[in-house]
Amino acid sequence: QSVLTQPPSASGTPGQRVTISCSGSSSNIGSHTVNWYQQVPGTAPKLLIYADNQRPSGVPDRFSGSKSGTSASLAISGLQSEDEADYYCAAWDGTLNGNVFGAGTTLTVL
């Protein structure tokens, strides 16, 4: 059971905008920055968003991150078939004294 809660699944049609939520507490999201990773099946995770809302070079601006209080969200606009993947949020947890991941959200493009 992860301390960061994500919905197990999300879906959308091509071109749509979808959001994935990540709910935590004051010991993690409420105090430390949030990162998002994309994992296409059969491959290693890839950094998608860091420091709450920053995109690494090469990540399309269709992907955006936000944070408010103890919750964070990943938004994907202009959904494409290649966005089908698992998405994980992550943050430092001061109580557990380590990095924690959400359980992941499987995104399906219908």
Next chain:
Amino acid sequence: QVQLQESGSRLVKASQTLSLTCTVSGGSITRGGYSWSWIRQPLGKGLEWIGYIYDSGSTHFNPSLKSRVTMSVDRSKNQFSLKLTSVTAADTALYYCAAGVLGHYGDNSVYFWFDPWGPGTLVTVSS
């Protein structure tokens, strides 16, 4: 950007020690600002951070695994390693190594992300 590659024992007997090495290429393991982490993923499940090491040898482990984990770094080979003792079937997983950016800001806040990751290696614990 640096690239990482895991190697090591793919099949480990229960109660024995899992050993993996991550080779860093395209940059020095001593480059400033980076920590070097191990992360694992049981097949079909989520990610679990195991711990990190700096090129200085300073380490920090996931408290849930701390009693069984050691990490080391070999600067001359541009490698860092993981040892996990007393393994059980629950330790069967894909093991990834990753470069980490870790720092502090504000009063006591932490930023910590992993980029890039190695491709991963599957380690199976057999009985």
